[in-house]
Amino acid sequence: MTLGRQYDSVADYVAPLTATGSWGGTLFAHTFHNDNINETFRVDNSVKYTSASYAGFQTGGLYGLSSQAGAFADNRAWSIGKKYQNGPLSVAAAFMNIDNASANTTGAVSGSPYLSVRQRVAGAGANYAIGAATLGVVYTHTDLVDRPTVPVSTLRFDNFEVNAKFDISAAWYVGAMYTYTKESIAWSTGHNNPHRNEFGLMADYRLSKRTDLYAQTVYDKASGQDVFGDVGNLAESSSQNQTVARVGIRTSF
Template identity: 35%
Template sequence: MRTAVCAAAVLCACLAPAAHAQSSITLYGIIDNGIAYTNSVASSIHAKGASRWSMATGFGSGDRWGFYGREDLGGGMAAVFRLESGFSGINGTSSQGGRLFGRQAYVGLSSDRYGTVTLGRQYDFTFDYVAVLMSWLQFGSIYGAHIGDVDDSFQTFRLNNTVKYEVSPFSGLKLGALYGFSNQAAGENGAGFANNRAYAFGLDYLRGPMHIVASYLELSNPSAGLATSTNPGGTVGDEYSGSTSIFYNAGFVERQRIYALGGGYAFGPATLNVIVTDTHLDYRGAHHLRVDNYEINGRYQVTPALTAGLGYIFTNGDGYTGSGAASFATGDHPKWHQVNAGVSYLLSKRTDLHFSAVYQRLAGDASVVAINVFGPAGEGRNSQLALLAGFRHRF
């Protein structure tokens, strides 16, 4: 009997590597903490602001940990999944409204020939394809995203209940399509299939030193995802409203359309990127707002370990004169200027020190400045400055 048991154990040990050789699960993460100085920050738009020194987290990359899994099914097919959790590195709390896997949570099938289809909570293509050319991801910090994140390039909100398809028809080109369900039964006053749903498309073309990206996202009744509204179980959850979401907080948004186009080119150690996003917001009461972001940024690889970059963003708003417009403008032509600067130094392949600065100034009819995540500068302030120094480790 003992001989049989030993033989079985040896057989299992020999077979186990073969049985699991085609499957893998990767544990990964980022933690990024540091010190921040803001020349003025307030609890609300109309409150008085004051300077602040603080500990902050998620400078260059939002803190996260997650699992990515892949199982080879044969014939070029594989099952894939990702569970990714966001958290604060300075107090340990969960991000994305306390969700366990609030950054991403999906499962799907991948084919070498036919592409990949995934289902769950996912990014749209503005983030997947276009944001990678923006200064806040290229070399800056998360605080350097476009004002109000009106184009969702920072992913203030992710999309729930989605089916996402990506395919690469030939080398260098990726195409994508996404649909997010409202998960709501038919009803009165607009409730039903289209209440808080989404659909999106994307293109990513990379050939040699040239990179071209484009995306489109349309949301129907995204404000319905707020807990006090009509469909918090739809594709946009309760993340739609935040302290710096100045355009979403201005009223119930019945439709949001985001067009984005970008291009980049590498000149040896230098890279130049240009991005344009065009966002249309339709508010309840037949009010409309258009917000265009124009960004140009450059990054230079000074040494293999040292990278520096500088970016400029011009934001131009037009059209909204409803009562909610008073929360960000005194007229229908608000404008903003923003400069992002950043330097990072690699201590190893996985660990770096980084420094960044974000300066934002209002113009035109704009009445508030609000650097991403930090919050508004306060009443009577026409500019805001944030200086940040952090230590980041990837695992």
């Protein structure tokens, strides 16, 4: 049992099965960080329970208090998740619900990228290790209902991801990801429902136990009316295509 500002169950259980939540980092996040698998925000005033592992099964849940006198449901959050791990197989599923995150700044969520009366995220995935390779598949669904002061009243995302990581040696690994995202939008003016395809590649070389060099690139192709390429929610493209490349050195403490 832990108390404080903490990550929800989707981030705890489903994110480690994705590219962004394991080996890839921010550029590999799903469109607009819609499902929080990149740990975009944490839950304040929260109580979290994580069970021990029983025959490979582990369960966890979180509740974030609203801290709003007379309005208990305003800006509260809760989530629940479960995983199973046995040898090369890892499977997990989780659900998160946030009520009216924009109602106050002292409740459960102060950093959510979306304003809506209700935000719900459900996800599930699996990883399987075959020798030096680890293969993964993940699905998440995000539902944003009654968005105030914007022309989009309802917004839904369905994210389908496949990923793979291969350890060339103890020092080298390479990874690849493909994500298809379908967006369902209820506009105040007529628009179609867009979708996008995103591809990512990464190579990493470990110089020491603490320091590594990496290179990565992600390409995003959006389709639909009035939608644009957007990799990692960094800066929207002026067209429906966007490619971002990054090289860096990283030190762990």
